[in-house]
Amino acid sequence: AFILGFALKDILANFFSGLVLLIDTPFSFGDVVALSDGSRAVIKKIGLRVTTMYLIDSHSEIYIPNANFQGENIINLSRPTSHYYYTISIPIKGDVDPARAISLMEKVVLAHPDTMGELEGKLEAIDNYYGHSGSGVKQKLKREVGRMRLLAEQDVTRMLLKIEMSLKQLSEF
Template identity: 35%
Template sequence: MSSTPPENQTAAVGDWLPKQLQPAMDMLAAHPLLGAAAIFVSAMILAILCRIVIFRQLRRWLPQDGGGPGSRLLTELQRPVFTTIVCLGLIVACRLALPDSSRVLTNLLATVVLVSWMLTLFQHCGTLLELMSNRSSRFALIDHRALPLLDLTCKMLVILFGSYLLLLVWGINPLGWLASAGVIGIAVGFAAKDTLANLFSGFFILADAPYKIGDYVNLDAGERGRVTHIGLRSTRILTRDDVEITLPNSLIAAGKIINESGGPSSSIRVTIAVGVAYGSDAEQVCDILHGVAVQHPDLVSNPEPRVRMRQFGASSLDFDLLVWISMPEERGRIRHELLVSIYKALAENQVEIPYSKQDIYIREWPTAPGTPEPVDDNAK
């Protein structure tokens, strides 16, 4: 079995080097092990300098970021960059010192580099997207509501392209694998159609964004609560009973969704119906109701509370007190407190709250058995 002379391997390695470094490579040709060690040490020094100098300088360019996404991204990029530089040095050293087995070692080192970048991008692509959608920046490139969908898409692309490159590194034809994956995908699609329905529904929910994490929603199925998690398969909602329920995305996508936290403002309106007796001063009632709403500390100041007289009821003058709250889950408590305050205020001002009354008229008293009927004198 013939092997390539070390001189030729050194020349092949040094083809990409400047001419000023060619004499040094020629000198190392006679001592390949020494040259490989020198290349590896140089790669280590370069990786350490890159980690200490370059990344430290990059952090100085982000003084306002603090512990934000920019600083976190730089911290996480140090490991794959360091690994890449060291592995490239090892590849060159292996080609110089071990020409016979350099191909296998090169593939192994290239695999280490690819896996390092795949893990980093898969775990922290959300941090990169968060940096690109920074609301404090004037040049935000991504809408903050689209982050979950883009994060999922980026992770899928990282897995697909990373797997494709790994196959190319080891000289495996990916076309055959893709054809086999297509046949397997059809079989899996028929076997897991419900799961796929949830996955596609989750994809469309993330794309359409009818709600986001933190919104208070009412679903067509009857569930009501705050959204705590949006996934590809399901959505989690924390109800007012502090119970977290998990709903399949296909069920949510097929029904009506009422987002109480949506719209131009996060505040929602609460309507309290009040009826007073006929003969009450309507303007006085409006002032009483408005004063009760203004004194409540948990109501938002904009929009201001409003009082509207709605109609002449069957036995009352009907008013509506319109107030706005910032937290939808506090609606029950605030409504209770307002009703108690309204009752007390109307009682203090002697405003009657009508209630159902019935007058009973007795046409004649019933007679006991054996009692003679009264004689009608007019009948004589």
């Protein structure tokens, strides 16, 4: 039993750390993170045992056992909290209805996939308002990729809610 427990220690630690990462979701697919060594990476996959990241500087993939994340300080650069904001000045003619102007600005900002907001509203806004700030490089492709990322985030959120409910029901027994 001791030998089996010792052999399975790392596997079980990585597995349970993977469950915690999937439930707590400190980061998700596509998030850009800064690792404790200063390198920046994009999250490609969060597995039950290993998290796969793409290291931006070295153009390579790294596989980190999930148990290693417990002692690491990882900064998620893609997910600001609601405590942080950025202010910009937008000139508007004096005869424009302020409520309508504010509503339009909110929808344009919400249309960017990296801004915070309710997923349903973001999906609607990305279809109607993404790219209204001007024509950009590969604008249509960026809109589709942003939409796909939001849909993937929505699916992950649904699955995590199911897992959370299942764990809650399991703990009630």
